[in-house]
Amino acid sequence: MRKKIVAGNWKMNNNLDETKTLIKQIKKGVKKQIGDDTRVIIAPSFVNLNTAIKRTKKSEIEVAAQNMHQSKNGAYTGEVSADMLTSLGLNLVILGHSERREYFGETNELLAEKVTTALENNLETIFCFGEVLEDRKSENHFKVVDNQLKEGLFHLKKRDFSKIILAYEPVWAIGTGETASPEQVQEMHAFIRTTIANDYGGEVAEKISILYGGSVKPANAKEIFSKPDVDGGLIGGAALKADDFVAIIKSI
Numbered sequence: 001m002r003k004k005i006v007a008g009n010w011k012m013n014n015n016l017d018e019t020k021t022l023i024k025q026i027k028k029g030v031k032k033q034i035g036d037d038t039r040v041i042i043a044p045s046f047v048n049l050n051t052a053i054k055r056t057k058k059s060e061i062e063v064a065a066q067n068m069h070q071s072k073n074g075a076y077t078g079e080v081s082a083d084m085l086t087s088l089g090l091n092l093v094i095l096g097h098s099e100r101r102e103y104f105g106e107t108n109e110l111l112a113e114k115v116t117t118a119l120e121n122n123l124e125t126i127f128c129f130g131e132v133l134e135d136r137k138s139e140n141h142f143k144v145v146d147n148q149l150k151e152g153l154f155h156l157k158k159r160d161f162s163k164i165i166l167a168y169e170p171v172w173a174i175g176t177g178e179t180a181s182p183e184q185v186q187e188m189h190a191f192i193r194t195t196i197a198n199d200y201g202g203e204v205a206e207k208i209s210i211l212y213g214g215s216v217k218p219a220n221a222k223e224i225f226s227k228p229d230v231d232g233g234l235i236g237g238a239a240l241k242a243d244d245f246v247a248i249i250k251s252i
């Protein structure tokens with residue numbers, strides 16, 4: 001049985017005090033609410049990871065980084081390595097978010113390197129991908145997603161796939177208030193699972209969690225999560241409000 005996952009990507013939001021407050025509120029909201037089949041993850045900024053790890057230690061909440069450099073170490077001013085993350089006690093990282101791809105020029109090729117580095121360091125990876133609006137309009141979305149998966153992930157050996165969580169985030173639905181319909185989400189998630197099954201076999205495909213991200217809110221979460229190939233969500237804006245985030249977690 002695949003685990004259900006609700007992950008909050010805080011992006012470049014929340015200073016130290018705000019981080020502490022939001023964690024406190026989320027902890028209170030989810031206390032004894034999460035079953036063994038569900039994981040709750042938050043991804044604060046790098047500078048607040050240490051605090052987040054300490055403050056979630058005795059709770060059901062896991063902490064992820066939002067990014068990571070592909071190299072072991074070296075002269076890369078402003079960057080953060082896998083070793084720096086694991087030395088904090090972290091074992092989760094988000095890679096390939098569309099904002100990293102769009103604003104920081106991260107390519108499929110670079111992401112393939114980052115994924116390799118993350119897994120070599122035992123960092124379970126939430127791998128994000130998804131088409132832009134033009135791709136959807138020109139009905140190229142399956143081809144684009146297929147390419148993102150193949151170029152970014154399919155160099156991995158079968159056993160490494162168990163350390164990957166997929167997050168399908170159509171760029172046109174991120175922060176826009178325009179959610180993909182539950183049918184569009186299910187259609188794409190089924191396609192993703194089939195693509196994985198074709199290369200890695202049905203067993204691997206059945207085990208991998210595929211999250212949806214893009215304007216998930218308490219009002220639409222339940223219907224999206226009810227689809228058979230949707231294993232949870234990667235939440236942006238609504239993860240910054242404890243009430244909304246907790247409501248989304250409860251709807252899974």
Ligand code: 13P
Binds near residue numbers: 169177
């Ligand atoms: P929103 O939920 O704000 O649309 O953001 C989704 C996202 O980018 C999560 O990584």
